[in-house]
Amino acid sequence: MTQIDATTGALRMDGRRRWELGGVIAQVFLITAYVAVITMDIPVATKVWSLTLLAAFTLFYIFVPGRCLFRPWPVKAAVVAVLVVLPAALLPVLGSSAATMWIYAAVVGGFLLRSWVGMTLGVVLAVGLLAVNWAYGDPLSWELALTIVAMTAFMTGFVGNIRLNRELQLTREALAVAAVAAERERIGRDLHDILGHSLTAIAVKAGLARRLVGRDDAAAAAEIGAVEQLAREALADVRATASGFRQVSLAGELAIAGSVLRAAGVTVRLPADVDAAVERIDPPARALLGYVVREAVTNVIRHAHARTCTITLSPGSVEIVDDGRAAPGPPGNGLAGLADRVASAGGTLTAGPRPGGGFGVRATVPAVDTAADAATLGVAR
Structure with missing residues (x-):
């Protein structure tokens, strides 16, 4: 023919x-x-x-x-x-x-x-x-x-x-089939990260606004405004993910984490100087660690029932620790996808219950000054 x-x-x-x-x-x-x-x-x-x-x-x-x-x-x-x-x-x-x-x-x-x-x-x-x-x-x-x-x-x-x-x-x-499969996996993983975190944050903010209605209408209106902004950002993130141009900011994720955790009634401990802490991390690693912060904080709000959450940054790693209860069973799809994402960049991710109680997630990335890892920044309420 x-x-x-x-x-x-x-x-x-x-x-x-x-x-x-x-x-x-x-x-x-x-x-x-x-x-x-x-x-x-x-x-x-x-x-x-x-x-x-x-x-x-x-x-x-x-x-x-x-x-x-x-x-x-x-x-x-x-x-x-x-x-x-x-x-x-x-x-x-x-x-x-x-x-x-x-x-x-x-x-x-x-x-x-x-x-x-x-x-x-x-x-x-x-x-x-x-x-x-x-x-x-x-x-x-x-x-x-x-x-x-x-x-x-x-x-x-x-x-x-x-x-x-x-x-x-x-x-x-x-190779074409593998590329399509990899792209589907990327989009699915990113959509999980985006929607899981954003919907959790929206639910927390909306619940706080509901409790404030009639007690502090101004604060309730502010929370509703935050919900609207989160929804717009989530929509923009979904579109950017589908087109492959989505970028995650570590500093932005830390700011959102602090706001959402406080709205959920969790005392959050962040580095005393967030900007300085972020600057000490290699730029290529910041987006990856931003994903780690996003997923770990989402899990704290969803599953931990924690009272405090501490986020510690070092030049080559980020660690998120809470004092809540660990979810039973193996890690969910979010942590599994996160571990794959970190491993593909040559890093390691560990997650699990802590001996003294609570749950911890730690991600370490390569190509940094590991000798400075021990000199982590202090945290403040």
Whole structure:
């Protein structure tokens, strides 16, 4: 069948059609065999039988090998065997000239079989041709024997390029599938981080506003305004995530964490100077640690029922500790996705109950001055 090239719009044929076209052209060299059989003074039955074998050889060569390049090796071996046997069956009629048809078998062997197997077959057929010449008392066809070997070598190299191109195509397709899967995973992970944190913050702020209505309407209005702002930011984050341009600010996440934790009635301890603490962290690591702060604080609000939460920053890490109760069972999808995100950046994330009670999450990132890790900044209420 013909196909249209996606880049040039030109018509092109697939490999099978190319083989069939080449096979038709190659039959020019068999015209002399057809003429020889037709003009021979032999019984009609023998003539019909010989022409039938020649026609079967022609049709088989044109239509079968091109369909078998990626078939199992027994099928390929059977195809080559047919092209060896049919000329051998014509030896009683055409004599040693029938052996010249083995060049077709050698070409197909180089096309279908492994390189060393195809080359071995080419050499064997070349020797077989010379043996047939000797058996019939004809001059040895050294030129044709060398041609058989040369054509086999040419076809072996040609098919090696075909197989390489196919492997490259399959690899490209696999990489495309992996890229799509990775992008889906990224979007799903980011949407979990965004919606989980934002909806939790909105719920906390909305609950606080409800409690303040009738008691402090001004404060309630301020909280409703904060809810509206959080909803707008969440919508913007979702759009940015879908387009792949979303950025997370560590300083911004710390500010939001403090506000949301306080609204939830949790006493929060942050670095005494947030800006200075953030500045000590390598810029490439700030967004990653911002994700850690976001997920850990969301879990504190959702599950911990904590009274205090302490966030500590160091040049190569962030740690979030609460005094609440740890959720039973294994870590949820949020922490699992967070661990994958940190690991993909070459860092480590540990999360679990603390010996003295509460829950802790710590993320460490590479490419920082780890000697300064111990000199963490102080915290203040």
